[in-house]
Amino acid sequence: xxxxxxxAETPIFAFTVRRLALLPPILMGVSFLVxxxxxxxxxxxxxxxxxxxxxxxxxxxxxxxxxxxxxPFLEQYSAFLSRAxxxxxxxxxxxxxxxxxxxxxxxxxxxxxxxxxxxxxxxxGLSLGIVAALKNGSWIDTLTMVVSLIGVSxxxxxxxLLLIFLFSLRLGWLPAAGTxxxxxxILPAFTLGLSGAAIIAxxxxxxxxxxxxRDYIRTARAKGLAEPVVVLRHALRNAVxxxxxxxxxxxxxxxxxxxxxxIVFGRQGIGFLxxxxxxxxxxxxxxxxxxxxxxxxxxxxxxxxxxYGFFDPRIRYQ
Amino acid sequence: xxxxxxxxxxxxxxxLLLLGLTLSLALRFAAAAPSGATAGGSISYAxxxxxxxxxxxxxxxxxxxxxxAQIYDxxxxxxxxxxxxxxxxxxxxxxxDRRVYTFKLRRNVEFHDGTPFNAAAVxxxxxxxxxxxxxxxxxVGLMGVYDRTEVVDTHTVRVRFRQPHPGFLAxxxxxxxxxxxxxxxxRFGPDYARNPVGTGPFMFREWQRRNRIVLVRNPKYNxxxxxxxxxxxxxxDEVIFRIIPEDGSRVAALESGQVDAIGRVPPQHAxxxxxxxxxxxxxxxxxxxxxILVVNARRPPTNDPAMRRALAHVMNVDEASRIAYxxxxxxxxxxxxxxxxxxxxxxxKMFPPSLQRAEQILEEAGWRRGADGIxxxxxxxxxxxxxxxxxxxxxxxxxxxxxxxxxxxxELRIREMETGAIHRARQQGEHNLAHLTFIFLDPxxxxxxxxxxxxxxxxxxxxxxxxxxxxxxxxxxxxxxxAKRAQIYANVQTRMRELGYVIPVxxxxxxxxxxxxxxxxxxxxxxxxxxxxxxxYVRR
Numbered sequence: 001x002x003x004x005x006x007x008a009e010t011p012i013f014a015f016t017v018r019r020l021a022l023l024p025p026i027l028m029g030v031s032f033l034v035x036x037x038x039x040x041x042x043x044x045x046x047x048x049x050x051x052x053x054x055x056x057x058x059x060x061x062x063x064x065x066x067x068x069x070x071x072p073f074l075e076q077y078s079a080f081l082s083r084a085x086x087x088x089x090x091x092x093x094x095x096x097x098x099x100x101x102x103x104x105x106x107x108x109x110x111x112x113x114x115x116x117x118x119x120x121x122x123x124x125g126l127s128l129g130i131v132a133a134l135k136n137g138s139w140i141d142t143l144t145m146v147v148s149l150i151g152v153s154x155x156x157x158x159x160x161l162l163l164i165f166l167f168s169l170r171l172g173w174l175p176a177a178g179t180x181x182x183x184x185x186i187l188p189a190f191t192l193g194l195s196g197a198a199i200i201a202x203x204x205x206x207x208x209x210x211x212x213x214r215d216y217i218r219t220a221r222a223k224g225l226a227e228p229v230v231v232l233r234h235a236l237r238n239a240v241x242x243x244x245x246x247x248x249x250x251x252x253x254x255x256x257x258x259x260x261x262x263i264v265f266g267r268q269g270i271g272f273l274x275x276x277x278x279x280x281x282x283x284x285x286x287x288x289x290x291x292x293x294x295x296x297x298x299x300x301x302x303x304x305x306x307x308y309g310f311f312d313p314r315i316r317y318q
Numbered sequence: 319x320x321x322x323x324x325x326x327x328x329x330x331x332x333x334l335l336l337l338g339l340t341l342s343l344a345l346r347f348a349a350a351a352p353s354g355a356t357a358g359g360s361i362s363y364a365x366x367x368x369x370x371x372x373x374x375x376x377x378x379x380x381x382x383x384x385x386x387a388q389i390y391d392x393x394x395x396x397x398x399x400x401x402x403x404x405x406x407x408x409x410x411x412x413x414x415d416r417r418v419y420t421f422k423l424r425r426n427v428e429f430h431d432g433t434p435f436n437a438a439a440v441x442x443x444x445x446x447x448x449x450x451x452x453x454x455x456x457x458v459g460l461m462g463v464y465d466r467t468e469v470v471d472t473h474t475v476r477v478r479f480r481q482p483h484p485g486f487l488a489x490x491x492x493x494x495x496x497x498x499x500x501x502x503x504x505r506f507g508p509d510y511a512r513n514p515v516g517t518g519p520f521m522f523r524e525w526q527r528r529n530r531i532v533l534v535r536n537p538k539y540n541x542x543x544x545x546x547x548x549x550x551x552x553x554x555d556e557v558i559f560r561i562i563p564e565d566g567s568r569v570a571a572l573e574s575g576q577v578d579a580i581g582r583v584p585p586q587h588a589x590x591x592x593x594x595x596x597x598x599x600x601x602x603x604x605x606x607x608x609x610i611l612v613v614n615a616r617r618p619p620t621n622d623p624a625m626r627r628a629l630a631h632v633m634n635v636d637e638a639s640r641i642a643y644x645x646x647x648x649x650x651x652x653x654x655x656x657x658x659x660x661x662x663x664x665x666x667k668m669f670p671p672s673l674q675r676a677e678q679i680l681e682e683a684g685w686r687r688g689a690d691g692i693x694x695x696x697x698x699x700x701x702x703x704x705x706x707x708x709x710x711x712x713x714x715x716x717x718x719x720x721x722x723x724x725x726x727x728x729e730l731r732i733r734e735m736e737t738g739a740i741h742r743a744r745q746q747g748e749h750n751l752a753h754l755t756f757i758f759l760d761p762x763x764x765x766x767x768x769x770x771x772x773x774x775x776x777x778x779x780x781x782x783x784x785x786x787x788x789x790x791x792x793x794x795x796x797x798x799x800x801a802k803r804a805q806i807y808a809n810v811q812t813r814m815r816e817l818g819y820v821i822p823v824x825x826x827x828x829x830x831x832x833x834x835x836x837x838x839x840x841x842x843x844x845x846x847x848x849x850x851x852x853x854x855y856v857r858r
């Protein structure tokens with residue numbers, strides 16, 4: 001008997017392949033939009049470069065010509081594209097180092113930060129949400145919801161400085177700034193993850209409450225199962241679908257928030273790299289950072305969609 | 319027996335020799351170490367912006383210099399009184415027309431990679447700066463109208479310019495014209511910026527971007543500038559630069575002991591830290607324009623000279639310094655130069671702050687109050703637009719000025735923008751008042767800021783075509799007679815302020831703070847913007 005691929009395998013594989021095949025056109029579209037946006041913005045890389053030390057009008061013209069920034073838009077874009085498809089993202093105009101090198105060097109710190117923040121969000125958010133749902137209507141419920149409201153309203157910037165003031169200056173427990181080691185990751189991860197935790201707490205609470213009122217839960221209780229088992233094994237599994245959606249969307253917000261956290265805590269990362277590159281109109285660097293971010297975003301969303309299938313067997317991939 | 323001892327002490331020559339030896343030993347020790355200076359240790363220094371690159375031929379960021387000043391030496395040095403002394407160049411001759419400079423170089427100087435510093439190295443640096451493929455941004459501006467460099471012999475080099483370049487000696491004291499190893503530049507090509515090799519007291523070890531830059535002691539170093547306190551290698555084993563952009567975090571990093579020293583201390587923190595015995599605060603006034611307002615003479619209502627004179631009487635520099643800068647950045651008494659610059663002129667008495675006088679001037683010029691209290695003349699309302707970077711200090715200054723202006727019947731609109739937009743806006747003259755601040759030493763640079771050729775496409779924001787100023791700026795750049803040069807720039811400063819093209823506020827300062835256990839960590843003389851670690855040591 002010939003082995004036949006099971007029904008579940010092929011659709012997922014095809015689904016994944018189809019999604020990945022969308023990547024090149026997405027990335028191209030993004031790069032074109034970014035290029036166009038930078039081109040339209042007032043000012044350019046040369047003015048930014050000379051802004052600190054000054055230059056004559058003649059210097060500006062000369063440097064523009066030397067960098068090829070006075071060539072027409074489409075010519076510049078197609079030059080960029082033809083190099084990019086060969087994996088050459090060029091050199092940063094401002095820093096003169098290869099863009100790929102800079103990204104490679106800074107990526108790990110941002111990944112570390114976003115993953116740690118995600119862990120904080122999920123663990124803290126789920127815990128608070130579960131507690132609030134189980135103690136629905138009590139003062140614990142109200143308290144957790146108020147705390148989460150504060151968490152989602154506080155500016156990331158301010159939260160970071162507050163934590164530095166408390167844990168670095170006053171208590172001396174953790175470093176105020178810098179990259180490297182677990183100790184220097186804790187405050188930044190919390191700062192970034194807290195607002196996400198607040199959102200996840202609220203969503204967990206409401207979807208858990210909704211699920212807990214369903215018939216099959218009453219059945220499980222009637223069968224004599226202990227409450228923790230009812231909640232964690234049966235109810236949570238369904239409630240978590242909404243949470244996964246939020247986590248997928250959160251990722252974009254985390255990347256954005258990472259910029260501020262990287263600045264406040266003086267950490268390495270592509271967030272700050274991107275912000276500086278945009279401010280300095282450093283075309284190649286902006287392209288590189290935006291494309292990496294887009295790639296990450298698409299892949300995370302794909303992972304989220306695949307995770308649905310794991311948690312909910314009803315979902316089929318067409 | 320009365321036989322004289324034939325020992326050294328008995329002979330006059332011997333005694334003299336011994337005396338001389340003792341004296342020279344004592345002198346060497348005195349020069350080598352102030353009491354308490356201990357070799358060893360490291361200092362971690364947090365900056366607010368990361369250098370772009372460590373290649374001074376190419377780079378444009380001022381923050382590069384914080385690090386490169388430790389790695390590279392220059393041909394000449396400038397001490398605190400503004401006096402130019404020899405450094406890598408021991409002596410020099412300048413032709414009367416200031417177009418030919420001949421330098422005799424110091425011997426036995428080595429780059430960190432072991433290659434010798436010589437005339438060929440000087441030539442390699444200068445040629446590289448002006449080469450188009452280098453795309454130099456900052457250094458090329460200091461090279462005047464460069465013709466060529468000749469290697470006369472291994473330690474004599476001659477630099478020729480097509481036009482007189484009287485500012486060249488001062489420019490050579492700037493680390494932007496520091497000497498880089500030609501062998502290394504050749505070897506690393508475009509990656510030299512991350513692998514700098516100089517002759518300086520510290521050698522480059524590593525650079526983790528956005529994290530740290532590590533420099534280590536150069537054990538062979540023995541050619542410090544004349545104003546340094548000791549000779550021989552630096553005391554410190556290591557200097558580690560950290561990057562912490564956020565002011566609050568940077569100050570917290572110092573106060574929690576995470577770093578040993580920080581730069582760019584904001585005025586409000588400086589005011590507090592100065593009285594704290596744990597820290598030493600070093601406050602330097604920087605050369606350059608200082609913090610000034612450039613007045614757009616082409617846009618109503620500031621196209622009216624009377625309006626400009628009235629505005630000059632509104633600005634109270636002592637108040638501005640006190641209110642916006644906590645008295646840490648001093649009131650500006652000049653016009654477009656600051657006290658560390660050569661040819662600085664004190665014009666503090668020209669426009670005493672007086673709202674009454676301002677009112678008088680406006681009334682006499684026909685600016686009458688309208689029904690809403692705002693003045694108008696010939697159909698033009700007295701509405702001013704200010705354009706500047708978003709900074710707490712300048713915002714406070716302009717808000718305070720706005721309150722005074724409102725009393726006088728003048729509206730002020732404050733527009734704050736980021737780099738790209740602000741530059742375009744100022745170039746196109748969308749402002750009446752624009753914030754301007756540039757750090758530079760030689761006044762030749764004023765041409766870039768105030769010559770009409772740079773209006774619209776460059777950094778001239780007062781936009782007037784003042785033929786007299788243009789002429790003076792052109793002359794000043796190439797005037798070989800230094801006394802005449804001083805007069806030219808005195809005239810420029812006076813006229814710019816007299817006609818109300820600029821309204822100075824405060825000088826620009828660089829405030830640094832370090833642990834009190836660190837000694838002799840100074841800010842670079844005259845340029846004052848960045849620290850110099852050569853004499854620094856950690857007290858045990």
